[in-house]
Amino acid sequence: MTATQAAPGSGVGRFLGQSVKRREDARLVTGHGRYLEDVLWPDAWHVAFLRSPVARGRISTLDVKAARALPGVRAVLTGADLDPLVKSWWQTAMGKDSPQPPRRLLAADDVRYAGEPIAMVLAESRYLAEDALELIDLDIETQPAIVSDHRGRWGAAKDGELVHPEYGSNVASTLPYPGMPDSNPALEEVLASAPHVVEETFHQHRYICVPMETRGIQARWDPARDLLEIVSSTQNVHEVRSTVSRLLGLSDVQVHARAEDVGGAFGLKCFVDSEELAVAAAAYSQQCAVAWIEDRNENLVAGGHSRTEDLTVSLATDADGKILGIKGHHVEDVGAFPTYGVGGNAGLAMMMLPGPYDVGQYFYSAEAVFSNTCGMTPYRGPFLMETVAREQLIDITAARLGIDPVEFRRRNMIRPDQLPFTTPTGLVLETITPIETLDQATEMIGYADFRKEQAAARAEGRILGIGIASYIEGSPAFGAAGAEQVTVRMDMAGQALVFMGSGSHGQSVETTMAQVVAEELGIDIDDVRIVQGDTISSPYGTGTAGSRTATTFGGAARIAGQKLKEKILQVAAVALEASPDDLEITDGVVSVKGTPGAAIGMEQIAAMAYAGHTMLPADMEPGLEAKHRIRNPPLMFSNACHAAIVEIDRDTGAVEIKRYVVSEDCGNMINPMVVEGQITGGVVQGIGGVFYEHFVYDGDGNPLTTTFLDYLLPTAADVPDIEIGHVITPSNTPGGFKPMGEGGAICSPPALINAVRDALAPFGGLPNVQPLTPEVVLDVIDGVPAV
Amino acid sequence: MSDPHPITITVNGQARSAIVEPRKTLADVLREDLRLTGTHLACEHGVCGACTVLLDGSAVRSCLVFGVQADGAEVTTVEGLAPAPGELSDVQAAFRDCHGLQCGFCTPGFVVSIHAFLDANPAPTDEEIRSGLSGNLCRCTGYAGIVNAVRQVVRERAGGPPTEGVPTVAGHAVTTLPSAP
Numbered sequence: 001m002t003a004t005q006a007a008p009g010s011g012v013g014r015f016l017g018q019s020v021k022r023r024e025d026a027r028l029v030t031g032h033g034r035y036l037e038d039v040l041w042p043d044a045w046h047v048a049f050l051r052s053p054v055a056r057g058r059i060s061t062l063d064v065k066a067a068r069a070l071p072g073v074r075a076v077l078t079g080a081d082l083d084p085l086v087k088s089w090w091q092t093a094m095g096k097d098s099p100q101p102p103r104r105l106l107a108a109d110d111v112r113y114a115g116e117p118i119a120m121v122l123a124e125s126r127y128l129a130e131d132a133l134e135l136i137d138l139d140i141e142t143q144p145a146i147v148s149d150h151r152g153r154w155g156a157a158k159d160g161e162l163v164h165p166e167y168g169s170n171v172a173s174t175l176p177y178p179g180m181p182d183s184n185p186a187l188e189e190v191l192a193s194a195p196h197v198v199e200e201t202f203h204q205h206r207y208i209c210v211p212m213e214t215r216g217i218q219a220r221w222d223p224a225r226d227l228l229e230i231v232s233s234t235q236n237v238h239e240v241r242s243t244v245s246r247l248l249g250l251s252d253v254q255v256h257a258r259a260e261d262v263g264g265a266f267g268l269k270c271f272v273d274s275e276e277l278a279v280a281a282a283a284y285s286q287q288c289a290v291a292w293i294e295d296r297n298e299n300l301v302a303g304g305h306s307r308t309e310d311l312t313v314s315l316a317t318d319a320d321g322k323i324l325g326i327k328g329h330h331v332e333d334v335g336a337f338p339t340y341g342v343g344g345n346a347g348l349a350m351m352m353l354p355g356p357y358d359v360g361q362y363f364y365s366a367e368a369v370f371s372n373t374c375g376m377t378p379y380r381g382p383f384l385m386e387t388v389a390r391e392q393l394i395d396i397t398a399a400r401l402g403i404d405p406v407e408f409r410r411r412n413m414i415r416p417d418q419l420p421f422t423t424p425t426g427l428v429l430e431t432i433t434p435i436e437t438l439d440q441a442t443e444m445i446g447y448a449d450f451r452k453e454q455a456a457a458r459a460e461g462r463i464l465g466i467g468i469a470s471y472i473e474g475s476p477a478f479g480a481a482g483a484e485q486v487t488v489r490m491d492m493a494g495q496a497l498v499f500m501g502s503g504s505h506g507q508s509v510e511t512t513m514a515q516v517v518a519e520e521l522g523i524d525i526d527d528v529r530i531v532q533g534d535t536i537s538s539p540y541g542t543g544t545a546g547s548r549t550a551t552t553f554g555g556a557a558r559i560a561g562q563k564l565k566e567k568i569l570q571v572a573a574v575a576l577e578a579s580p581d582d583l584e585i586t587d588g589v590v591s592v593k594g595t596p597g598a599a600i601g602m603e604q605i606a607a608m609a610y611a612g613h614t615m616l617p618a619d620m621e622p623g624l625e626a627k628h629r630i631r632n633p634p635l636m637f638s639n640a641c642h643a644a645i646v647e648i649d650r651d652t653g654a655v656e657i658k659r660y661v662v663s664e665d666c667g668n669m670i671n672p673m674v675v676e677g678q679i680t681g682g683v684v685q686g687i688g689g690v691f692y693e694h695f696v697y698d699g700d701g702n703p704l705t706t707t708f709l710d711y712l713l714p715t716a717a718d719v720p721d722i723e724i725g726h727v728i729t730p731s732n733t734p735g736g737f738k739p740m741g742e743g744g745a746i747c748s749p750p751a752l753i754n755a756v757r758d759a760l761a762p763f764g765g766l767p768n769v770q771p772l773t774p775e776v777v778l779d780v781i782d783g784v785p786a787v
Numbered sequence: 788m789s790d791p792h793p794i795t796i797t798v799n800g801q802a803r804s805a806i807v808e809p810r811k812t813l814a815d816v817l818r819e820d821l822r823l824t825g826t827h828l829a830c831e832h833g834v835c836g837a838c839t840v841l842l843d844g845s846a847v848r849s850c851l852v853f854g855v856q857a858d859g860a861e862v863t864t865v866e867g868l869a870p871a872p873g874e875l876s877d878v879q880a881a882f883r884d885c886h887g888l889q890c891g892f893c894t895p896g897f898v899v900s901i902h903a904f905l906d907a908n909p910a911p912t913d914e915e916i917r918s919g920l921s922g923n924l925c926r927c928t929g930y931a932g933i934v935n936a937v938r939q940v941v942r943e944r945a946g947g948p949p950t951e952g953v954p955t956v957a958g959h960a961v962t963t964l965p966s967a968p
Binding site: 024031035263505674682683 | 808810825830831832882916918920931932
């Protein structure tokens with residue numbers, strides 16, 4: 001069941017708006033994909049890392065002599081070998097002077113999380129490299145780890161021992177930033193005088209990206225070519241090049257980074273972490289080829305962690321449930337070595353907490369703290385805590401006021417007549433449709449009828465609940481990320497190569513961007529090929545992340561295509577002795593409008609543009625190539641409403657998701673099949689996060705969920721069919737596209753938690769905890785107080 | 788005992804020989820010694836199913852089998868399922884039709900598992916399909932496109948009408964242009 005409400009001019013064409021099958025698929029379904037591990041160089045030395053078995057301590061013995069002596073081992077490198085090579089280490093998006101913890105490739109004196117790399121073996125095979133690890137003599141004098149437990153962790157990180165003595169504090173960062181107001185007196189007045197103020201603290205546990213292809217990199221330094229060649233499983237090849245060249249003091253022209261097929265990332269492969277940099281440094285210092293493929297245990301323990309935060313929200317309303325003000329305080333655990341800067345997502349969470357509502361007065365503060373755990377990395381919807389907390393608090397507030405949660409939302413949502421709407425944080429929302437998507441989602445799921453069904457079920461002793469959640473997906477495109485370039489080049493034969501700095505890792509970019517270009521040029525999609533993920537051939541770019549590909553690359557592709565089309569028509573106009581304005585392109589043929597006989601094919605036009613340039617006017621540049629670097633707003637928005645119905649087994653505490661509905665507005669859809677795939681995949685990551693996935697440390701900082709037997713991903717048997725409705729309101733950026741890749745993961749946690757909370761309302765309500773394991777659910781049913 | 792052993796495996800109908808250490812997994816033998824890299828490794832502890840191959844007709848996790856154990860056996864990998872080069876098996880085609888993959892890393896394991904599953908149960912219920920797929924992990928798709936792909940193959944093998952258009956994850960009715968690939 002799907003409904004589509006489309007505004008006029010919603011961009012459906014020969015290819016745009018069509019569910020074109022993916023051109024990636026033929027190779028991937030037959031086993032002919034080329035992922036990093038499929039293209040390892042025959043001369044590469046294989047890496048295994050010796051990792052810290054404890055969360056914190058001083059290294060008293062590190063003896064690698066026996067390992068170095070093992071036949072087949074080329075080298076065993078320690079911090080003493082590699083870290084002197086480090087010239088400079090920072091992430092482009094964060095800037096050179098942004099604060100960050102002390103960085104090191106390999107721990108030499110002390111260790112700061114369980115899993116931190118200490119030494120690396122280079123051997124003829126991974127098998128041999130792991131043999132050599134067993135010959136390394138390592139002793140660590142364990143120190144008390146700064147690790148929080150599940151509930152009361154935040155106090156522990158502030159006092160006493162420091163995760164990073166060099167940093168001087170366990171507080172990694174705070175909001176408001178220096179220079180910003182540190183309170184909002186008008187909000188304090190509202191909170192003191194409003195008829196209703198509800199305050200709750202919501203907790204989100206540690207759950208993580210776990211792409212099916214783990215991290216990996218191979219690097220080869222060739223002094224004769226003066227070139228460090230890299231193939232990496234990455235979202236952003238240019239960041240790989242930049243980070244490595246800065247690290248080793250090389251120039252950008254001395255480093256060539258590229259990616260092959262990338263087996264998922266979800267944020268994990270945005271930045272370049274210490275293991276990847278250690279491989280590049282080893283290749284440089286050893287003057288050879290070095291390869292590392294992370295194994296799953298490494299990926300779980302040291303591959304970057306996410307979530308792990310609390311958000312306290314106070315919400316003031318008048319007597320009728322109109323929101324008068326919101327105040328938030330956010331505390332995040334960023335681990336020891338966040339992959340970017342000092343980690344943390346509070347800056348964006350601060351901007352987005354008001355969501356699709358007109359909230360009146362507003363203030364937000366935050367604190368990020370280091371701990372002796374794996375560092376924070378971005379994970380799909382990194383700042384989703386704002387939606388997770390807000391949407392739960394709305395349900396709790398509505399229940400206390402005796403107002404239906406859907407009605408409460410509708411009363412407070414930004415109305416069409418308020419657009420463009422400027423939020424308290426200065427965001428300008430121009431084309432959002434929160435009420436329309438709320439209406440569509442509640443209609444699709446049959447909200448009104450469900451309440452009757454629920455009452456009847458409760459009378460039979462069954463436990464049913466419904467949960468609604470709404471949000472605005474903010475896609476940050478700060479700095480270079482908002483200025484992506486697409487170059488379209490048509491060679492002598494009349495087909496188009498499209499060069500872009502994207503880094504597809506499942507987003508179907510080879511298909512969707514070809515749709516955009518083929519549409520503009522009027523040629524067949526089979527005559528368009530996308531080239532990406534290579535620092536030599538791709539225009540400088542920031543890769544695929546943050547839901548930006550459609551808006552930035554898609555927008556640029558559209559305009560680059562328009563520019564090339566103009567040029568094609570100019571050349572054709574010479575050949576046809578007509579005005580370009582009188583020409584049209586149909587299926588790769590340019591003809592004079594209304595005169596079908598006067599026509600010329602793309603191959604002839606291309607030949608004329610290059611080889612026949614003497615026939616062109618003197619002021620016309622030969623060739624057929626156009627580029628456009630887009631300038632998009634720093635934040636772009638889509639919106640959606642999710643609705644879930646769950647039934648709880650009162651004996652086992654198991655939660656069954658009986659229905660799941662999404663109504664979303666991502667503007668013009670390039671490929672509805674791909675849009676729906678992104679939504680569904682995101683929703684199921686939320687299902688995993690709420691019910692199954694939990695990376696657990698014990699009180700000493702030892703990781704306990706180190707395999708897929710302990711870190712549980714949802715399977716096909718755990719998820720329902722996802723029903724999707726579309727409201728189509730074009731954005732004001734080229735193509736009318738909006739960002740949407742992360743929303744499924746952002747809004748599903750609160751929708752699901754709200755459904756469970758609604759189901760358990762007769763039992764006294766749900767504590768603000770995650771994950772919602774059967775134990776948590778059964779404790780509510782059995783009346784056991786929350787810990 | 789750790790000396791390399793010569794082995795011969797019939798892989799996708801072809802006798803292939805290699806000399807391998809006893810500790811080397813079948814997955815690594817296929818990928819490294821026989822250069823069949825379609826079989827992927829995503830956990831190496833038997834949970835995710837990405838490395839699934841058919842060993843004498845049965846679906847197995849090739850990360851949990853040693854190469855020497857497959858000596859003399861017949862192995863089918865994802866590369867051996869299509870009827871001819873450039874063609875797709877019905878399961879592979881259904882994955883493309885139904886958007887059953889995004890990054891594609893888990894896909895070979897799913898495709899091999901589904902061939903074995905449908906050989907054993909040609910007419911599964913929806914619940915049996917979901918249960919049958921639950922031994923393979925996918926992180927991208929949310930499984931909707933994969934479930935729909937299995938439904939399509941079941942329908943087609945039962946003599947149902949050929950699939951028209953693209954049944955997307957939500958059953959969203961859309962039209963595919965004749966010129967689309």
